[in-house]
Amino acid sequence: MSSSGTSGLPAPGVAAELVRPLLPHVEAAAAEMVREIQGLVPEYARPAESRYGQRMRWAIEQTVRGFVDAFGRPDMDWGQVTGIYAEIGAYEARKGRSLDGLQTAIRVSGQVACRRFIRDARRLEWSLDTLGAVTESLFVFLERIASAAGQGYADARGEIAGERERYRWRLRDLMVADPPASVEAIGELARSARWEPPRTIAVVAVRPEPGGDLPVLPPAFLADWHAGDPYIVWPDPDGPGQERRIQAVLGEVPAAIGPTVPLTRGALSFRWAREGLALIERGVLPAKEPLRCLDHLPSLTAMLAEDLIAAGLSGRLAPLMELPAHRREPLARTLLTYCENRDNAVATAERLLVHEQTVRYRVRRLEEILGEVMYDPAHRIELLLLLHYWVRLRGTGDG
Structure with missing residues (x-):
């Protein structure tokens, strides 16, 4: 983040000489912040000598030092400090955590800083105006680093979602591959896609209206709407309530449901689903609701x-x-x-x-x-x- 993204920092009218005496106390301030953060945020309570603990101490020291150094430097480049928090936000996202712990840590650090500023004001004989300006700058600073953390978190979540979606696409294609993939290959890709492999599947051939809105599918469904023959991989299709579920999801979209098969036989289910959909489009079989191919064996056999x-x-x-x-x-x-x-x-x-x-x-x-x-x-x-x-x-x- 450049200085243009940190308007209001540092506070004009606060001379560098007034805050420069705080620099020798940066490490002590950081240590106090670490102790209070670890007491309030369990996931940050790591041994000081651990890599995590050392990295945390370093990040807080850099933050405190950056804030103090900014006074008297209106052209201050905040990229290093905000970059630290963007990385922390991204780390939290990759660990699957929320930003609650980080936001608490930033808030606690601000409280510690305010307490120390009050003591420093007496020691350094700051005026009330100076104390107020420094404190106001602190609030703006905390808001900026929290915003950087949030942006890093959001960017990482987007990357994770994009990567997971790519794994889902590969898994979806693998499920209908012919020759079929092994159970082990499907399981490995399913773990990367965070998709729970079902016992059985059915493949649904669909024909959405060109340019129309696509149905919103439950997360467990894998779909390729843009293939030459669009399809959906439907997990555990014979479970309770699944018939009503697929009807509700697809609505008026013409669809044919292939036979229920084991995970590795998706190509077979897809082949018959396509045959069923072809008969719907020819007007041979009814199109009022998703058609189960096994309910029309004589027709499918005859037409084949x-x-x-x-x-x-x-x-x-x-x-x-x-x-x-x-x-x-x-x-x-x-x-x-x-x-x-x-x-x-x-x-x-x-x-x-x-x-x-x-x-x-x-x-x-x-x-x-x-x-x-x-x-x-x-x-x-x-x-x-x-x-x-x-x-x-x-x-x-x-x-």
Whole structure:
């Protein structure tokens, strides 16, 4: 800090000769301040011979000497003194402490200095005006070094936060890496990022509105909003209340939640989350709330092999597909619902909201068209998958 940042120091009208006799007492004043500080601030109560204790004594001596030397020197450069306190503030930040202890120490030092000034005023025969001017200068001085400490603290906190954020970014990327990172590598990076590794994770693929406000995430969530495929690493997704939590966080942002996996399988969860989001954006799957991919296994499985299933339709269900659209649509929908209800015509009718006899008529017609394909156990899963894709995803009206 330059002299321009210390206006009011030293006090004009106080001659250097009046305060110069204080210089031989600097060490005694510093020692008194150290004793009182250590009695009131537990974290500063270190042995005098320790490195910490010696550094503390040195800093206070430099501070007291700098204040006394300033009188008679209007061009005083305060950078050395304020630099000491900027470093102390930064040290407190790096240790994870608040500035309360340092602020107490500065206040106590000021109290000791005032008591000594009163005694010195009698000894040196200062006038009340001189004592008042010196004391006023002291208050301004203390404010300046406290401000320097605060700035050093804030700067260090910013650096720490920035470094921690960079570790979080690296950790986030590592969680979805393919091939996966080891548990040990994830744990080491998590410690640097001060992130508590969960037992499981899910990766959420998201599509925020371009230029819109991004959701505010809890600290435990790791997000990359600017990737080509934005995503969130969600810790312990199956815990109590987590479903409501993710819905509240994301709001209207389209999102698909990949399967819950161990820490090292984030790439798998992310892959399926992207597939789920792609189906939302195509209008195939609902977008009203974050979509859990495991709730839509048939659709995701079918769409992943869309070309193969489309080819299978023309083979296994060719006679049905060749019918006109107005005839094949109710037959295909009935067959899918009939298979889903274990060939129960009554349950099928209830699901389709039609009469039971209508279902039985359609089933007989389907038996004529498809033959043994309808009841062959070896092809039942295949039949369900083909019909699910055709009816639910692509639509039977498509050619």
